Amino acid sequence: QVQLVESGGGLVQAGGxxxxxxxxxxxxxxxxxxxxxxxxxxxxxxxVTAINWSGGSTDxxxxxxxxxxxxxxxxKNTVYLQMNSLKPEDTAVYYCAAALGRWHYTGPHMxxxxxxxxxxxxxx
Numbered sequence: 001q002v003q004l005v006e007s008g009g010g011l012v013q014a015g016g017x018x019x020x021x022x023x024x025x026x027x028x029x030x031x032x033x034x035x036x037x038x039x040x041x042x043x044x045x046x047x048v049t050a051i052n053w054s055g056g057s058t059d060x061x062x063x064x065x066x067x068x069x070x071x072x073x074x075x076k077n078t079v080y081l082q083m084n085s086l087k088p089e090d091t092a093v094y095y096c097a098a099a100l101g102r103w104h105y106t107g108p109h110m111x112x113x114x115x116x117x118x119x120x121x122x123x124x
Contacts, residue, residue, distance in 0.1 A: 001026050001027065002024055002025070002026045002032065002098050002112070002113040003025045003026050004023070004096050004097070004098060004114065004116075005022065005115055005116070006020060006115045006116065006117060007020070007118060008020040008021050008118060009094060009119045009120045012086055012122055014087055014088055014122055014123065015085060015086065016122070017082070017086065018083045019083070020083070020094055021079075022034070022080075022096030022115055023076075023077060024077045024079070024098060029074055029077040030053050030054070030074045031053065031100065032098040032099055032100060032102060032112075032113075033052050033053055033098070033103045033104050033105060034072060034079040034096060034104075035047065035048075035049065035050035035051075035096065035097045035098075035099065035104065035111060036050070036095070036096055038092035038093065038095065039093050039117075040091060043092075046061065047106045047107070047108070048061055048068065048081070048094070049081065051072050051104050052104045053102035053103075055071065057103075059106060063089075067083065067084050067085045068082065068083050068084070069082040087122060088123070088124045091122050092119075092120060093117040093118065093119050094118050094119075095117045097111035097112075097113065098112060098113040098114075099112055
């Protein structure tokens with residue numbers, strides 16, 4: 001069992017930045033690929049970015065490429081999402097997820113554990 005707790009969400013003006021953190025506990029963190037997903041009101045959960053177990057490989061949704069950066073610190077059992085140049089359409093609840101397969105999967109069905117989510121609101 002892995003417990004994931006996101007933090008760092010909030011309200012920011014368009015063009016601003018936020019850094020989300022996801023702290024993991026319960027199992028060896030480096031055994032998991034990690035992903036960030038988001039869900040806006042009335043929309044399905046969508047892939048944002050993911051990172052493999054070592055941090056050496058990542059993947060991004062086209063909508064966030066060049067603006068968002070995922071990273072991880074296995075010594076701190078934490079994955080981060082640095083979000084720059086935020087847009088109102090980035091407004092959503094952001095979830096982190098852990099996958100036993102250790103890769104940077106894009107499909108939510110590949111993830112075994114999920115956090116409770118953190119709200120990000122970008123004002124225009």
